[in-house]
Amino acid sequence: KLYGENYRPQFHFTPERNWMNDPNGLVFYKGQYHLFYQYNPFANVWGHMSWGHAVSKDLIHWKQLPVALEEENGIMIFSGSAVVDTKNSSGLGSIQNPPLVAIYTGSTDTLQTQNLAYSTDNGLQWAKYKSNPVLNENKKDFRDPNVFWYAPEKKWIMSLSYPTTHQIAFYSSVNLRDWKQVGIFGPAGDTTGVWECPDLMRVPIYDQPGSYKWVLLTSQNATMQYFVGNFDGKNFTSETPNGTTLKPDYGTDYYAAIAYHSNPIGKPVSIGWVNNWYYANQIPTYPWKGAASLPRTLQLKKINDVWQLIQQPVAALATLRKQPVIYANKKINKTTELLPFKGNVWEGEIIMQPATTGETGLQLAVGNGLALNISYNAAAKQLVINRNNTPDYFSAAFAARPTSIAPVRLLNNELKLQVFFDKSIVEVFVNNGEQVLTVQVFPAEENNGVALYSTGENALFKRVTFWPMKSIW
Numbered sequence: 472k473l474y475g476e477n478y479r480p481q482f483h484f485t486p487e488r489n490w491m492n493d494p495n496g497l498v499f500y501k502g503q504y505h506l507f508y509q510y511n512p513f514a515n516v517w518g519h520m521s522w523g524h525a526v527s528k529d530l531i532h533w534k535q536l537p538v539a540l541e542e543e544n545g546i547m548i549f550s551g552s553a554v555v556d557t558k559n560s561s562g563l564g565s566i567q568n569p570p571l572v573a574i575y576t577g578s579t580d581t582l583q584t585q586n587l588a589y590s591t592d593n594g595l596q597w598a599k600y601k602s603n604p605v606l607n608e609n610k611k612d613f614r615d616p617n618v619f620w621y622a623p624e625k626k627w628i629m630s631l632s633y634p635t636t637h638q639i640a641f642y643s644s645v646n647l648r649d650w651k652q653v654g655i656f657g658p659a660g661d662t663t664g665v666w667e668c669p670d671l672m673r674v675p676i677y678d679q680p681g682s683y684k685w686v687l688l689t690s691q692n693a694t695m696q697y698f699v700g701n702f703d704g705k706n707f708t709s710e711t712p713n714g715t716t717l718k719p720d721y722g723t724d725y726y727a728a729i730a731y732h733s734n735p736i737g738k739p740v741s742i743g744w745v746n747n748w749y750y751a752n753q754i755p756t757y758p759w760k761g762a763a764s765l766p767r768t769l770q771l772k773k774i775n776d777v778w779q780l781i782q783q784p785v786a787a788l789a790t791l792r793k794q795p796v797i798y799a800n801k802k803i804n805k806t807t808e809l810l811p812f813k814g815n816v817w818e819g820e821i822i823m824q825p826a827t828t829g830e831t832g833l834q835l836a837v838g839n840g841l842a843l844n845i846s847y848n849a850a851a852k853q854l855v856i857n858r859n860n861t862p863d864y865f866s867a868a869f870a871a872r873p874t875s876i877a878p879v880r881l882l883n884n885e886l887k888l889q890v891f892f893d894k895s896i897v898e899v900f901v902n903n904g905e906q907v908l909t910v911q912v913f914p915a916e917e918n919n920g921v922a923l924y925s926t927g928e929n930a931l932f933k934r935v936t937f938w939p940m941k942s943i944w
């Protein structure tokens with residue numbers, strides 16, 4: 472049964488069948504959140520890249536639609552963005568019926584160019600613009616355009632990646648058809664991999680209504696980073712200190728995240744791809760491969776004098792919660808305690824005072840001697856997810872990446888974890904979104920135990936709550 476298969480997430484979006492990677496063209500229009508994504512219509516591995524399509528009214532329940540943009544004449548449809556062209560600046564619709572315009576990379580083995588497609592029926596059917604490409608610099612690596620409306624100067628701005636030189640270029644246009652370069656950023660921060668999927672956006676400051684700063688998100692190889700600073704319509708200047716690399720996600724399986732355009736929530740909402748290029752084609756899921764992360768709202772907060780993202784799962788997720796199971800004031804002293812609660816589709820909230828030495832945390836997917844560990848390491852002040860003791864037979868590259876590690880802080884000796892476990896996806900939000908870690912894990916269905924543990928003395932789990940979650944399918 473579709474959506475009843477082994478490992479199939481129940482509250483994360485996955486395509487009915489076949490391969491997906493990056494989210495593309497995230498745009499809200501007329502009451503619908505559109506989710507386009509890199510998609511292979513023909514197979515459960517990467518290839519024949521097209522834009523798959525799904526829509527949602529609440530960012531939680533998704534309806535699968537036909538493929539929106541197909542590969543044509545050997546030109547694949549790579550990643551990109553979509554905008555509502557309210558004033559019909561492109562001339563591809565009308566003032567009465569503004570077009571949705573997608574800006575994507577057309578890709579062959581030797582050339583990547585930027586192209587337009589448009590829809591005048593609320594995103595259902597798409598036509599490629601007849602004078603494509605709109606931007607060609609005769610480059611092999613030149614991709615992932617992300618366009619937004621820059622109100623102060625009434626113009627469109629496109630962020631675009633020069634992957635191999637680790638740079639993001641900015642272009643401007645008044646009609647989405649003619650583009651000129653106005654600025655460039657990088658190399659900076661993490662330059663160990665090719666830079667892809669830029670997204671430049673204005674993000675509100677957490678406790679200062681009406682105040683904003685600019686955030687530039689980029690992806691490199693199999694991990695992401697972001698910079699916080701200012702944008703003047705031409706150039707982005709980063710205020711992130713040199714030598715500091717900030718990551719929107721410290722897990723092994725979060726990539727190519729971008730945010731919605733014109734969403735009504737008042738904060739950016741981002742979605743990433745839950746997978747890792749080093750083993751993405753080898754994960755043991757059929758007849759689909761790849762998932763969208765939970766949508767997250769983005770805000771900024773100064774932590775240790777550095778502007779950092781605060782990410783929270785969208786509020787609508789709470790509508791999936793069933794009756795909670797709660798454990799209060801549990802002392803754990805150098806032991807592991809299996810809980811009566813079991814499951815592999817749940818949200819958990821763990822409020823704990825970790826032991827001052829060793830590791831304190833929880834295990835999930837417990838059974839037959841196997842488990843996934845999520846713990847605070849007191850000496851290192853880190854949250855560590857370790858999947859070393861879970862199945863990894865399908866890929867040496869997966870087996871070679873057992874741990875995900877984030878620097879975290881205790882607040883009044885406490886740590887708060889919000890954990891989402893969804894069959895084969897674990898997303899952990901630390902301290903109300905100061906850090907996030909997303910990992911994949913492929914346990915057998917029957918290994919669905921949950922345990923609390925500490926290798927140190929007198930750990931206190933003040934309150935532990937589990938909500939079994941309803942399926943969205």
Ligand code: FRU
Binds near residue numbers: 492520551726
């Ligand atoms: C990122 C990426 C993009 C590209 C797409 C191809 O994961 O490599 O740079 O547009 O995937 O599917």
